[in-house]
Amino acid sequence: xxxxxxxPKHLVMGMTNKKSLKCEQHMGHRAMYWYKQKAKKPPELMxxxxxxxxxxxxxxxxxxxxxxxxxxxxxxxxxxxxPEDSALYLCASADTGSSTDTQYFGPGTRLTVL
Amino acid sequence: xKEVEQDPGPLSVPEGxxxxxxxxxxxxxxxxxxxxxxxxxxxxxxxxxTYSSGNKExxxxxxxxxxxxxxxxxFIRDSQPSDSATYLCAPHNTNxxxxxxxxxxxxxxxx
Numbered sequence: 001x002x003x004x005x006x007x008p009k010h011l012v013m014g015m016t017n018k019k020s021l022k023c024e025q026h027m028g029h030r031a032m033y034w035y036k037q038k039a040k041k042p043p044e045l046m047x048x049x050x051x052x053x054x055x056x057x058x059x060x061x062x063x064x065x066x067x068x069x070x071x072x073x074x075x076x077x078x079x080x081x082x083p084e085d086s087a088l089y090l091c092a093s094a095d096t097g098s099s100t101d102t103q104y105f106g107p108g109t110r111l112t113v114l
Numbered sequence: 115x116k117e118v119e120q121d122p123g124p125l126s127v128p129e130g131x132x133x134x135x136x137x138x139x140x141x142x143x144x145x146x147x148x149x150x151x152x153x154x155x156x157x158x159x160x161x162x163x164t165y166s167s168g169n170k171e172x173x174x175x176x177x178x179x180x181x182x183x184x185x186x187x188x189f190i191r192d193s194q195p196s197d198s199a200t201y202l203c204a205p206h207n208t209n210x211x212x213x214x215x216x217x218x219x220x221x222x223x224x225x
Contacts, residue, residue, distance in 0.1 A: 103213065
């Protein structure tokens with residue numbers, strides 16, 4: 001199984017809502033990532049969990065909160081988002097035992113903030 | 115200056131053409147050089163990667179790295195309409211544990 005799954009596929013939320021994005025992999029990878037991708041732009045790294053230890057991109061606002069319940073699951077909790085947060089949110093996982101740290105991406109959640 | 119600069123495109127070619135996609139980078143710490151393909155409304159998928167200077171071939175795709183000039187290329191032979199996608203170069207720094215993505219080049223192959 002070389003698949004990273006993400007739910008939901010699409011999400012529309014208001015600025016006062018609280019929602020969560022979910023990501024799951026069963027490849028035994030010990031690193032998981034959240035990326036944000038705006039249209040016609042490359043993915044921007046938001047958070048990395050490596051062996052369930054979090055690394056943060058300091059520029060990510062606190063209205064985004066990651067959670068890694070176990071090595072197979074990754075959540076992104078959203079609260080009080082702004083319209084400019086509308087984007088494709090990608091989850092990826094990597095085998096940190098390999099020298100390339102090859103990342104496998106999920107299909108993404110397309111988020112629209114009204 | 116960005117760490118990774120990718121030829122912006124977009125690129126439109128007829129079916130069967132040879133396509134050249136190019137990136138330059140500035141960080142000597144990059145050790146691996148990935149190419150991802152991203153179809154519209156999908157996540158990126160790893161196409162291939164190289165480690166040392168030289169060429170690596172996989173079917174119709176050839177990845178080339180010149181570490182002395184910090185230049186990386188992806189060549190697609192006999193391009194097909196199914197190759198229409200955005201291609202992202204992503205040099206990888208193993209010590210930092212992260213890849214840095216280029217802005218992507220959108221390719222359209224016309225039948």
